[in-house]
Amino acid sequence: MTFDRAAGLVPYLKRLGISHLYASPVFTATAESTHGYDVTDANEIEPAIGGRAGFHRMVAALKGAGLGLIIDIVPNHMAASLENPWWRDVIEHGENSRYARHFDIHWSRRLTLPFLGDTFDAVLENGEIAVQPDPKTGKPAFAYYDSFYPLAPETWADREAEVLNLTDKAKIAELHDRQPYRLMSWLEAPRDLSYRRFFEITGLVGVRVEDKAVFDDTHRLILELVHSGAVDGLRVDHVDGLADPKAYLHRLRREAGPDCYITVEKILAEGEDIPADWPISGTTGYEFMASLADVLVDGDKIGALRKAYHDVVGKPVNMESELRAAKLLMVDKNFEGEFTTLLMLAMAIARGEAVRLDEKAARSALRELLVAFPVYRTYGTAQGLPPADYGLLQKVAAKVRTGVNAPDPEALDFLIRILAGEISEDASGEAAVFRTRFQQLTGPLMAKSVEDTLFFRQHMALALNEVGAEPVPRVFPLDRFHAQMKLRLERHPDALSGTSTHDTKRGEDARARLYTLTEAPDLWAACVARWRHMNQSHIKALNDGPAPEPAVEWMLYQALAGVWPTTLHPHDVTGLRALEERFAAYVEKALREAKLRTNWADSNDTYEKAVLDYACRLLSPANHDFLLDFFGALQPFIRAGLVNSLTQTVVKLTAPGVPDIYQGSEALDFSLADPDNRREPDFAALERLLPEDDKPVSTTEEGWLRGRLKQHVIARLLRLRRQMPTLFRQGDYLPLAAAGRRGENVLAFARAENDDALIVITPCLVFGALRDSLARPQMKCWPQTEIILPHRLAHRRYRNILSGEEIVLTDRIDLASVDGCLPVILMS
DSSP: OOOHHHHHHHHHHHHHTTEEEEEOOOOSSTTTOHHHHHHHEEEEEEETHOOOOOHHHHHHHHHHTTEEEEEEEESEEEEEEEEEEEHHHHHHHGGSSSSTTOOOTTSSOEEEEESSSSSSHHHHTOEEEEEEOOOOTTEEEETTEEEEOOOOGGGGOOHHHHHTOOHHHHHHHHHHHHEEEEEGGGGTTTTOSSSSSTTTEEEEEOOOTTHHEEEHHHHOOOOOOTTTTOOEEEETTTTSSOHHHHHHHHHHHHHHHHTSEEEEEEOOOOTTTTTTOOOSSEEEEEHHHHHHHHOOOOOOOOTHHHHHHHHHHHHHOOOHHHHHHHHHIIIIIIIIHHHHHHHHHHHHHHTTTTTOHHHHHHHHHHHHHHHHHOSOOOBBBBOOOHHHHHHHHHHHHHHHHHTTOOOHHHHHHHHHHHTTTOOOOGGGHHHHHHHHHHHHHHHHHHHHHTTTTTGGGGOOOOGGGOOOOOOOOOOOOHHHHHHHHHHHHOOTTTTTSSSOOOOOOSHHHHHHHHHGGGGGGGHHHHHHHHHHHGGGGGEEETTTEEEEEEEHHHHHHHHHHHHHHTTTOOOOHHHHHHHHHHHHHHHHHHHHHHTSSOOOOSSOOOHHHHHHHHHHHHHHHHTHHHHHHHHHHHHHHHHHHHHHHHHEEEEEEEEHSEEEEOOTTOOOOOOOOTGGGGGOOOOHHHHHOOOOTTTTOSSSSHHHHTTHHHHHHHHHHHHHHHHEEEEEEHEEEEEEEEEETGGGGGEEEEETTTEEEEEEEOOSOOOGGOOOOOSOOEEEEEEEETEOOOOOTTEEEEEEEOOOEEEEESSSSEEOOOTTOEEEEEEO
16 A cells, blocks of 8 residues: 555545544565565655655645544564664674664574574585675675675675685585574574564564664654654554563653654453553553453353354363463473573572572473463563562462462572562662563463464354453453443543454454354354264365364354355355455464464475365355355344444444544455455445435445445444544443343443433344344334433433434333334434
C-alpha cells in the first residue's frame, strides 16, 4: 500500500466516519517487507511506498479531510540485516562500531550471525562461501550467495589484493576467526546467540532504547513527525520487550508532548492491568477482544462442546498440563540460549556472593519459575521490583514450592532473592541484569507457548484460541463483562477497542461465527461425526499414526466453518479453488506451529502432505456430497454468527474505549491467521457497498450476508460518536438487566452524561431463536422479556439510531415489541 494509494482512500474513510488512519510502520524496512516491523532505518521513510514526499502527500490528504494519523513505532528491535547500515557497521567494526551499544549484544564473545544453511566449516568445504569484493563498496567481504559480510578493516588493511585472492580453505577459516563476528548455521540460533532477538526471529535484533543516545538516534524522525503535526498518535510495538518500559514511556511522553495519543501493544492476563504510572492512554485492545467472549460464549453449554472434543480425541484434555508442556518446550528448546544465559548469570552471582548453588538445582528452579509465571512480565528496575510485582513474585514462588515439580527450595529462594533485589550491594549490578533478562524472556516464553503453540494444539473452541485469551477453561459471566467495561471507563477510556488486528488468529466475523458452536455443541458434534465418516477414506495410515489424527480433523472442520464465505455455494468451482488456496496455507501453518508431528525447523513432509491432501479434498468439487452437507449444516451457524458479528460491532462502537476498525472488517472479515489476514481488501467494492448517509439501514438478507448492514451500522454510529464525543469518552457506563423468558439472550447497557443518554440493547446466544432468514420481518427474538430502566433513563423521548423511529419510554422497555435480532440503539 503506497502513500498515494492510501491518500486515495481518504474520501471513503471520511464518509465511513473514521477519525484517524492507523498505519503500520512507515520507516525503511528490508527489501520487499510486507509489514514494516523489520526496520533498517528509523530515520527514513520507506522509499518503496513513496518516501518522504509521498508520506506528506498522504498527510495533506488526511488533514484536508479533517482526519488524523497514528503510526506504529518499533522501539524494541530492528532488522539484523546487511541492509541495516547500523547493523552492517557493527558487523564490520565489532565493539569499535559507533552502534555497538545500540543493539542488545553480549560482547563477552564474538557477534554470532546465524544466517548460514549449515556450519561455517561445512559451507566453506562445499564452496558456498568465498572472499570477494562487496558489489556496493568494493571492500573485501565473505560472499555467501547474495549476502556479503564485510571484513574488519584491520584484517585486510595493506593486503587487500592478497585477501581477495584467497582460495585456501584453511586460510579463509583463519580469516573468519579474526573477525568480530562468527558466521554460523541458523539451526544453532536457539541455543547459541550473542544478541537479544525478537521472540524466535534471529533476523530481528533487540535495540537498547533504555540508553538515551540510542533513544535519540532511533526516535529523531518519529518526534519530528509528531512535533510538525503530521502525526497525532503513536502505537508502541511490543512494549514488554524493552528493558524498562516505564522509563521508556516517560521519556517518550516528555519528548512527544502531552497531546500525543500513545497506546502500547501489551497482552494482559485475566485480572491484570497496565501499571497506573505509565503515561499512556491504554493498550491496543486485546483484553477488550477477550472480554467479548463473556457476552458471546454460552457458558452453560461449553462443557458439552468440551466433552464432544474429548470424545473425538479419545481422552480428557488437561489444559494445565498442556500449557506446562508447551512452556517446557520453549524453555528447553526454542529459548534454550536465553535460558542458559540466565542460568549462567545466576551461577556467577552465587559465586560472587559465596553461595553454594548446585547448577543442576539452579537449572531446575529457574525452569520451574519461568514455567509457572502467570503474566507476560514484571517491571523491575535496577532498584528492584515495584510492590505489586514483588507480591506477584512471592505468590509464584509459593506455588512453585508446593507444586508437584517443586525444585530445590534453597536454589529457588536464591533466584527469588536476585529478582527481588535482596542481594549485596556488590552484586546489585549483576542482579539488575538478571532481572532485566528474566523479564525480557517471560513475555516471549508466554507468547510462543500459548499463542503460537498451545492454540494450535488444542482445538475444542477455536474462537477462544485468540491473542489475549486465557488458555485454560473458565466461566463466561455477563456480569464480568459489565465490570470490565466500568473499569475500562474509569482507568482507560481512551484505550483502543479491537476485534481484528494483523496478529489475531482469525478475522472478527469468523470468531463471531465460531462462538455459536458453544450454543449448539450436540449439533456440531453430530455434524463432525458425519463429516469424518464421509471423508474417512482419505485418512492416511502413517508409521507415526493416522493423518490427519482425530484432533486435527476436528480442527479442520471448525476452521473451515469459520472461514467459509457467506455467499459461497458448493457449485462455485472458482470460489472453492480460491478458498482452498487460503485454507491450505493456514493448515500448513497450524500443523507447524503445533510442533507435534512437524515444525518449521524440521518439517515432516509425508505427514504434512497427507493432512493437506485431506484438507484440500474437503473443498474439491468432486467431494460433492460432503460439500452440500457441510454447506447446508453451516447455514444456522452462519446466521447466528452474523448476529454475533453485529453485536460485537455495536458494543465496540458504544462501550468505553476507542473503536479500532481493521482494514476491510467494516464489512465482513473471515480471515485466517497471518498472512491471510494481511491481504489487501477490495476498497473499491467497500466504497460501492457503503450507502449514502440518509439511506435507511439495509436489513435485507443480502445486506446481512454481504456485510452491508454491518458497514452501515458502523457509519451511523461513527457519525453519532462525532456528534456526541463527550458522551462516548466520559459518559457513565450503566449495565442494564433483562428479565423474563429471553433475559439471557440480551446484552444491554447505557451511556449517560449530563442530559444525554444512549441505550444499547443487543442480542446474544440466539442460535435457537433464528429462522431460515435474517431479513425482516423476523420472529421475535425477545418474547416476554423486558428491561427495567433506572430513574435517569426513564420517562424520556428517544430516537432509534438505526430506524429513525421516535419513541417515549416509561420505566421499562418491552422487548416483545422489537422485531428481529437487530440491535436497538436509542439516543435521548
